[in-house]
Amino acid sequence: MNKLLDFFAHTHTPFLHARGKKGTAALLVELEPTPGQRILEIGFGTGQTLVEIAARWPTIELYGAEKSALMLDTARRRLRFCGIKNVNLQLYTARLPFPNGFFDTVFCESVLAIVPDETLPGLFKEINRVLKPGGRLCCNESLWLPETTADTIRAINQQCLDAFGIVQASATYPYPADWQELGNLCGLQTEKMQSLEIIRASTMHRVHLRSALFSRIGWIKGRLIPKLKRANRQWRKNERLFEGYGRFLAGHLFVFKKRNG
Ligand SMILES: C[S@@+](CC[C@H](N)C(=O)[O-])C[C@H]1O[C@@H](n2cnc3c(N)ncnc32)[C@H](O)[C@@H]1O
Numbered sequence: 001m002n003k004l005l006d007f008f009a010h011t012h013t014p015f016l017h018a019r020g021k022k023g024t025a026a027l028l029v030e031l032e033p034t035p036g037q038r039i040l041e042i043g044f045g046t047g048q049t050l051v052e053i054a055a056r057w058p059t060i061e062l063y064g065a066e067k068s069a070l071m072l073d074t075a076r077r078r079l080r081f082c083g084i085k086n087v088n089l090q091l092y093t094a095r096l097p098f099p100n101g102f103f104d105t106v107f108c109e110s111v112l113a114i115v116p117d118e119t120l121p122g123l124f125k126e127i128n129r130v131l132k133p134g135g136r137l138c139c140n141e142s143l144w145l146p147e148t149t150a151d152t153i154r155a156i157n158q159q160c161l162d163a164f165g166i167v168q169a170s171a172t173y174p175y176p177a178d179w180q181e182l183g184n185l186c187g188l189q190t191e192k193m194q195s196l197e198i199i200r201a202s203t204m205h206r207v208h209l210r211s212a213l214f215s216r217i218g219w220i221k222g223r224l225i226p227k228l229k230r231a232n233r234q235w236r237k238n239e240r241l242f243e244g245y246g247r248f249l250a251g252h253l254f255v256f257k258k259r260n261g
Helices: 003-011 020-031 048-056 071-083 117-130 150-164 176-185 209-224 227-243 244-249
Strands: 038-042 063-066 089-090 103-109 131-144 190-193 248-256
Touching: 003 071, 003 209, 003 227, 020 048, 020 103, 020 131, 020 248, 038 048, 038 117, 048 063, 048 071, 048 209, 063 071, 071 089, 071 209, 089 176, 103 117, 117 131, 117 176, 117 190, 131 176, 150 227, 150 244, 176 190, 176 248, 209 227, 227 244, 244 248
Parallel strands: 038 063, 038 103, 063 089, 103 131
Antiparallel strands: 131 248, 190 248
16 A cells, blocks of 8 residues: 555544644634535535535435545445535546536635645646636645745655645745635635634534444554554554644645536
8 A cells, every 4th residue: 555545544534634624623613514505515525524524414405525535435324424415526637527617615624725736726727627617726735834844845745646546735835825816817706714623622513423433443443454553553653753744734625616607
């Protein structure tokens, strides 16, 4: 197993983003959908947030698009395990498999900042295409702190790519201001940008019980199945090596709004 995200898929690992479940809680405050709205999550991973949303707002239409077949399979199993049926999940590669102006809101957690840099403008444009006029993109992404230099970013990303198969965060769009500018170029205006490093305790939330159990089963698999156990040991060793990198990054919550017309 040479990709960390594959290991996380096999072990049902939830909350793979800045500030974990607190980060999700802060994002859900922004999402707050009204009945009948169409919502899309891009890069849903093992599906934890989809479960929370489907359970909390059963009257919305919920969709997901993922590029990893392994993640898709785990998310499907999580939803089934939790008895949730009304979520439409799709695998996709280049173009989002939805018509223009289809969604009220698109959201993602730790996806946009780790896609290959040259594909990010295209993904922003795709999101803009599938949003209704006035629709919103809400995302939680880890970005580099302003004092982190281009050389440091390049070096850390290369090490992480070699060790884990993913970068820490975008090198071409490293700082929050770059994202505001890119969003603007793609028709998405920044409504809100907030550091996730300070999150109020009141935004804590309880995790769906069956979903927490599904995550726990994956955690146990990671400690019992020899192939996963070996991979787990290797990832932990690498993680210890790169432990200090977190201090160069901060989680950010963005809300972009599609311009009318
Ligand atoms: C760091 S994980 C985050 C997973 C999940 N959002 C979470 O927070 O637990 C990134 C996820 O994005 C997916 N992904 C990466 N690039 C993508 C793309 N261009 N479109 C859709 N999903 C993508 C990966 O397969 C992975 O599941």
